[in-house]
Amino acid sequence: MNTLDLGVRELKGVAESITTCEMRLIRRAARTAIVAHDVSLGVEVPIPGWT
Numbered sequence: 001m002n003t004l005d006l007g008v009r010e011l012k013g014v015a016e017s018i019t020t021c022e023m024r025l026i027r028r029a030a031r032t033a034i035v036a037h038d039v040s041l042g043v044e045v046p047i048p049g050w051t
Contacts, residue, residue: 018026
């Protein structure tokens, strides 16, 4: 097993420890920040996969 495999396993473990609720909050916060940024530029940029 090489270092990359260990890194990927570690990342998967971290991702699995984040609950769905937390993920939603993170997404919402990120989306809000992006929308606010776009509005300040006067541009609306759709984010693929985010509704």
